[in-house]
Amino acid sequence: MFIKIDFTSDIPIYEQIKNQIIEAVARGELQNDDSLPSIRDLASEIGVNMHTVAKAYNELKDMGLIAINKKHGAYIAVSKSYDKEFLNEIIEEVTPIVAKAICKGMNKYELIRLIETIFDGFGGKKDE
């Protein structure tokens, strides 16, 4: 499983790491108990400061996607349940995207179809 870091992108490196790990979990490429490189190892692979990787890992931990302990290092630990807080977060992130689509003249079905395509792209049966 590889991640691509774009050094010319406006998206900060920590966010790129975070997003790609989330996507890999969604696609099933990373599964529960799969171990991730240590903060130090990943930072040295990319050649960036350890704080950058630590920030990505901490956010993933706060999201409940990974766990970090002293013995096993960082590993995937996903709990497949969501609460109100998570829903609010999603609403907050999706609202500007929906607004942007409306501004550009997309209709509801086009937007829904687009989301469906992306959703299905993460792997077969998840749209049941």
Added chain:
Amino acid sequence: MSEKLLIFILSFPAQIFLVLLCFFIPYFSREYILFGVNVPPTIKKSEVAKKFYKEYWRNFALTVLIPTLLFFYILFESTERVLIKYNILYPLFVIVLMTLNHYVIYRKVSQAKKKGNWQEEKKQIMVVHVKKDKKRGYPSRLWFLVPIGMFIGLLIITVVRYNQLPKIIPLHYNLKLEVDYIGPKSELIKPFSVMFGSMLLAQVLGYFVYELTKKGKMKLSIYFPEKSAEQNEKVKNYTAYFLIWILVLIEFMMGLVIFSMLDIINIQTMLVLLPVFLIFPLITLGYYLMKVFNINSERLNLILEEKISEKIIDRDDDKYWIAGMFYYNPDDPALFVERRVGGFGWDLNYAKPLGKFIGFLIIGILVAVVVVSLVLI
């Protein structure tokens, strides 16, 4: 003349090899590196790059000519002692001159890159492995038991045989291989300790490089990461087997010399066998370099035109490479990084205090070895 001839026979293959190695050095770098400068693969395949190679080789021919002519002058006109001293200095001359040569071309490529805007409007990408498979095919540590076993065996044989030697023994031979100096056997202790010391040092260094190679980070190709990960593993495995084999050969060669000093084999046999054993490391090194070279050229060929048109290139990290050769990145926690020029291996991150320390230590040891051998001989 015959002692000089022997020095010539023993040293010349290694020198030729060094010269050839310097000749091919620009080819031993990753697909996106041209004389230490990060360039798009299209440039590396282009006529522009060929121009730089030609210039390097022209300078190479000129710079290598002077020390080599001097070598032949000394071979015919000077004493053995001067010839031996020059044999120690020759590789240093060649390496320093080639580094300068490389640096000159590096400057030119750097300027051409700035002028030609080679990186313009391209995404600078880097690919990292996050879920690694176990190291496949990496040789076991147990292989080191072979050279270590040979070392211990040699040590035991030496101690036992030394006690059996008469008190006065032949210590030097003339050009016709007749004994011209006899003396107390205790005089053997000094060369023995130097030989066993260097064998031990070689083992420790070999093991250190083995561990380093296993853990060392290697960059993945952004165009074909999976294949590149596989190639990286291959290069690492070749390196580890190469290291172990070289250690075994060192033990063999030292063993021959020690056996002749202990009068287990006679000096003629040693003189016949030594060049034979000297050829093996060169063949092994040649084979190893060829394999790495093949992987490097395969990498370049694997980059398809369609991939390049995606307008992505490797991350431009030139600012972290002083003179295109020395890595200096205070943000990078890594102490060892993949070498930029001169083939496969590891370089230090000189921004780290330990990196600086090891760097100075290596230079110190090199200078000390050269000075001591020049003074002692």
